[in-house]
Amino acid sequence: MTDPLHVSRLDAAHRQLNLAIRLLFASADPVAILTLVGAAATILNNASQEQGNGLAPPEFYRMTHKAQNLFKHAGMDLEAMFELDPSDSESLAFWAVMNASELGPLSLEQQLYQRWYIASHLMHGEEHETLLSGALQAFGDLSAKSRREQLQAGARGLAELEASGPSDSTHWKRQGEYQ
Secondary structure: OOOOOOHHHHHHHHHHHHHHHHHHHHHHHHHHHHHHHHHHHEEEEEHHHHOOOOOOOHHHHHHHHHHHHHHHHHOOOEEEOOOOOOOHHHHHHHHHHHHHHHHHHHHHHHHHHHHHHHHOOOOOOOHHHHHHHHHHHHHHHOOOOOOHHHHHHHHHHHHHHHHHOOOOHHHHOOOOOOO
């Protein structure tokens, strides 16, 4: 018999989001990624809103809830189809990370993902300048790269994180290392 695992909703959301980030960079099943990201994003957004922060635009949740509901509810039309754009999960994961940052420190996967997403989408604006600088320093400009190349850069960053061990969270910030 195994010992029970004691986990809070917030811990579950972080675990789901971290695994979804790993699966995304491994180019795993987009449906599984969306399911994990959607579950984590819902918890993190709700918790952030309870603290008066809620950063994600509501349209992201309307879009993803449509897909999530199709994938998780029994009793519905089992042959119903949904057109899934895998990049939707990337955007939802970014907003989940941003909400997580309002609730406490980010995991190494979440820090890496935040910079990767910004380097891939070059988000400009005063509120993003510090993040943009860190993203470009870590990954260079990934915005003109193909999605495959962007994901490969993220996978290399994640592999470097894993190779360095859990105690070193700054090693992957070197200039353009994951291009």
